[in-house]
Amino acid sequence: MAGTLFLIPVPLGPTAPQESLPANVLAAVRPLTYFVVEQAKTARAFLKAAGTDLPLQELQLQELNEHTKANQLDRLLEPLRAGHDVGLLSEAGCPAVADPGANLVALAQQENIRVVPLIGPSSLLLALMASGLNGQRFAFQGYLPAKDADRTKMLRDLESESKKRQQTQLFIETPYRNRAMFDAILQACQPSTRLTVATDLTLPGESVLTRSIAGWKKQTPPEIERRPTVFLLLA
Template sequence: MPGTLYLIPVPLGPTAPAESLPANVLATIKPLTHFVVEQAKTARAFLKAAGTDTPLQELTLVELNEHTKTNELDLLLAPLRTGHDVGLLSEAGCPAVADPGANLVGLAQKENIRVVPLIGPSSLLLALMASGLNGQRFAFQGYLPAKEADRSKALKELESESRKRQQTQIFIETPYRNRQMFDSILQACQPGTRLAVATDLTLPGESVLTRTIQQWKKQTPPEIERRPSVFLLLA
């Protein structure tokens, strides 16, 4: 019988303790000996804090990230095929959501390998919950274009779609470009459009603020430089 692929959520930042995860998640982690991770160094730090029955140096950790080639994915399923349970970890939050682990889950599903998602923090859902925007209809757009002209065009298209469908548009940015994204939103979107900025969710400096574009232009910009943030729009 093949093993089970467990989708293991991790805290959203280094200052959030592993103990903040549900007890059943920590209990699932303890007996595992095989993991697929985004970065081995940070995964080891998390597993050390979470606690494992097997000494850390004896665990098998294989990386799956943006550098992993498509033809390498098949090899990652090998332990599952031979009966080992495997834990899939992202760098933060839930694996396979805005995360390269989705490709491995897709292959596991094709082979009828059991996939079990575990409960844990999702910055996208937490941001939506706290934004006050439409939680009935929403879409996650991932990363928008990095170039200013392309980003502005994409923002206007998302705003138009939001207005048409009354749909909350959710997107993220590399933390060091957060301020450029914020400034682009203020320039591209209409005064009455609501923008929520959710930063450092579940961490000591957590902030979730929702204002219209017009209101944002009249107040001090949020402190989001190099801090993980989620942006949400509703026209």
């Protein structure tokens, strides 16, 4: 009988796992020996803080990240096929959401391996909850194009789609380009469109602010450079 693939959430920043993860999630982590992780170094730091039944050096960690090739995924299922439970970790937040772990989950589903998602912080849902925008219809767009012209076109397309469907659009950016994204949104979108900027969610510096584009232009820009941020807009 195959093992179970546990999808283990990770805190969104440098906080103790006990502060943002339920006790049953930590209890599920402790007995595991096998893990698939985005980066081994940071995963070990999380596992040390969360607590494991085995010493860290006895845990089996395999990496799955943007450098993993499609033909390398199959071997990551071998412990599961052998009957061992495996924990899948992202760098932060929930695995398989805006995360390469989704590819492993897809393979597990194809082989009828049991997949168990565990409760933990999701920056996307937390941002949506606090935004005041439409929580009935929403879409996550991931990263937008980096080139100015392509990004502007995408923002206008998303704004048009949002207006047509009354759908909240969520997207993210590499933290060091957050300010460039913010400025691009103000230039591309209509004055009445509402924009939420959600930064450092669950962390001491957390900030979630919703303003119209016209309102944002009248105030000091938010301090978001190099800080994890989710952008949401509703036309």
